[in-house]
Amino acid sequence: MTTTPLWRDTEHTYPTADFPADQRFDVAVVGAGFTGLTTALFLAAEGRSVVVLESRDLGAGASGATTAKASVLQGVRVSTIRKRHGLDTARSYATANRYGLDWWADFCATHGVATQRPRAVTYARGVRGVGAIWAELRTLEELGYPARWCETLDVPFPARAAVELPDQLQLDPMAALVALAGAVAEAGGRLVEATRVTGLRVRGTGEATRVEVRTHAGTLTAADVVLCTASPALDRGITAATMEAERSYLCAFDFDGDLAEGMYASVESPVRSLRTATVDGRQVLLVGGNGHRTGTAAPIASKLDSLREFAAEYFPGARPTHGWSAQDFHPVTLLPRAGRLPWGRGHVHFAGGYSKWGLTGAPAAARIVADGLLGRSSKLSFGRPTVSGTARSAVPMFADLPAQLTAAAVEAAVRRPRPRLLPTGRATGPDGRPCEVSLVCPHMGAALAWNPVEESWDCPWHGSRFSPCGELLEGPATSDLTRRDGDSRRSGR
Ligand SMILES: Cc1cc2nc3c(=O)[nH]c(=O)nc-3n(C[C@H](O)[C@H](O)[C@H](O)COP(=O)(O)OP(=O)(O)OC[C@H]3O[C@@H](n4cnc5c(N)ncnc54)[C@H](O)[C@@H]3O)c2cc1C
Ligand code: FES
Structure with a gap:
């Protein structure tokens, strides 16, 4: 894989x-x-x-x-925004996302990019989740979207009830x-x-x-x-x-079985996000989820394993081919x-x-x-x-x-839990030679944490990530980590 x-x-x-x-x-x-x-x-x-x-x-x-599902039904996001900021803001948010969906449909049709228009489905595994998807249904209905309630869902994984929105869009990103x-x-x-x-x-x-x-x-x-x-x-x-970096995980499987047409996301954690795709003429199943804040000491090794276990249990015969992770940014508002x-x-x-x-x-x-x-x-x-x-x-x-807002409120927002402070860290570079780097993030000074699965130094504050020898991989930082072993080559990227 x-x-x-x-x-x-x-x-x-x-x-x-x-x-x-x-x-x-x-x-x-x-x-x-x-x-x-x-x-x-x-x-x-x-x-x-x-x-x-x-x-x-x-x-x-x-x-x-990305999983590349384009939908106005985004888990229970629209009703969550409504709860926090009111119906008008929820309407603006949904309208902006509807514009994005329509824009992709038009662009792809005029530029030869294949798309499919499945329904989007948010499903609940338990009773509390049912309440949340009910609120999403009501909000989408109030905003004029043709959302529907599904008492049962014909899928092999546990799902108690669901809300669906027809005619959404998926593509190869x-x-x-x-x-x-x-x-x-x-x-x-x-x-x-x-x-x-x-x-x-x-x-x-x-x-x-x-x-x-x-x-x-x-x-x-x-x-x-x-x-x-x-x-x-x-x-x-x-x-x-005021944005949090969240890493999440996706696995792709060669898959001969059936999954009722749809792009699925569970409302409860750990989220399970599913869709199928046709790649080079073969059917692929995508299973995603297990998001966590970048740079936190989550047991990352288990993240891809649990997606594979989920597929093995509910889609027997699905053969894993790809397993990766990536991050996106979550504004606290x-x-x-x-x-x-x-x-x-x-x-x-x-x-x-x-x-x-x-x-x-x-x-x-x-x-x-x-x-x-x-x-x-x-x-x-x-x-x-x-x-x-x-x-x-x-x-x-x-x-x-x-x-x-008061300065105190801003201060509270900026404060983040720090991982155990480690001034320097040692790791092995791609050439097999050991290297030692400063573990102070050059962006705003947070202490970095080792990510053993992706072999990177990850920042829990705003998601900058660095290679074992300190080369900047991604995030808001603009420079590499300081080498403590005398080798100060820059990445130049
Ligand atoms: C696992 C996963 C699944 C997802 N699934 C979905 C989904 O199904 N549907 C959906 O709508 N969204 C999904 N998303 C979210 C979606 O993929 C992102 O919101 C979207 O791709 C963000 O696009 P972007 O162009 O803003 O950022 P990015 O695609 O991250 O692009 C930012 C670019 O900026 C470059 N860059 C950064 N700093 C610098 C610099 N200093 N100089 C030059 N270049 C720089 C980076 O290299 C990068 O290429 C998912 C995200 C993840 C992580
Ligand atoms: S302190 Fe901001 S990314 Fe590390």
Whole structure:
């Protein structure tokens, strides 16, 4: 069984460009996942000069590792948002995600990407779960969605009752990203890979304001920068501090059996998320779940094993082929973020924080940010967090909220449990040689924890991850760990 995500296990070709050192762009988009590429496409299609800078390669973040279910029925998310922030915000959130679903349906139909339109199903294993899915049904009905109650579900795993929403969408995320990269290039945008953005500096005033974008490959300038980096890369303030990185796990199985048409998610923990896909003419079963905060000392080894055990019990004969993990970011307000950051003098924007529902969230966030940059008022929003709902989590999420909150509340939100403090850590590098690294995260100073399954140093605060010898793998940090054994090679990524 390989740890490469199923979708990334084949070669993909798409247009890329060299780093355009010292050139000027209207917009520099950072990150080549769903958010970055939809943002770039919306802006390039309106004649803006756009460059996309990606530290790794297309889909290397959550987008290439996702389950890729596009749905307005997202577990019990809409009713949970309603409970926290009210019906109007729940309506805005659902409308934005419906826009994302429709956008994918249209884009895929016009760009030759196969999609299927199964129902989405949220199911309950126990009585408490039944109450939660009932609330989701009522909220979706009130908002005008054709959700239905299922007293019984014809599936082999335990499910007491369910709510379903017909005609949602699933796709192969890498096929979608490759088509997006092609569409961005056709509209005049450039995708530059293996280029990590390490710093931004806003220079000039008024019309002449430019953002200097620094990378290991050189510098360029842009009138605006959009960080589509899942967590707000380069941010060391409240925006990064109020999102939690959650790692979760997916297994793919060769599967000859039957699963009634649908994309399934349990309401109770541990979540079990299921769908089927056809890959190279064979049927594949995907089973996901077991999310936990990145960098916590969860017994990670058991996470993939328990997904395999679940499949062995309820889908006998399913043969595991791929087992991987990835992370997405959860704002404590529950609402994705799309707009200007509190710093950057209005020229640095961020879109992300989808709590594992970014397939529909990304085009909506991209539309909101692009509309702002094009000088239009957007019809979309993810809804406004209410002050009481925000105070419950003691966290401001939007730039205009902190004024309403006390410094003590912010302090409480930023505080995180620390793992046992270890100043340095030893591990074995890919060449078999031992290396010793500082275990203080270069982002904001948290103590890192060893992840024995993925062999990485993981940060429990905002999800930065580093290789055994300290090379930055992902997350909001922008530099490697300090080597304590005298070897200070930089990754350059
Ligand atoms: C296991 C799992 C299952 C999921 N299943 C679903 C699902 O079924 N349906 C759904 O809607 N959503 C799902 N999601 C969530 C969804 O995949 C994400 O919300 C979405 O992919 C986020 O897209 P993005 O473009 O914002 O971020 P990403 O895809 O993470 O892209 C961010 C990119 O930014 C790059 N980057 C970061 N920092 C820098 C820097 N400094 N310089 C340059 N580049 C940088 C990264 O390398 C990365 O490629 C799932 C997530 C996970 C983890
Ligand atoms: S990622 Fe923020 S402190 Fe480590």
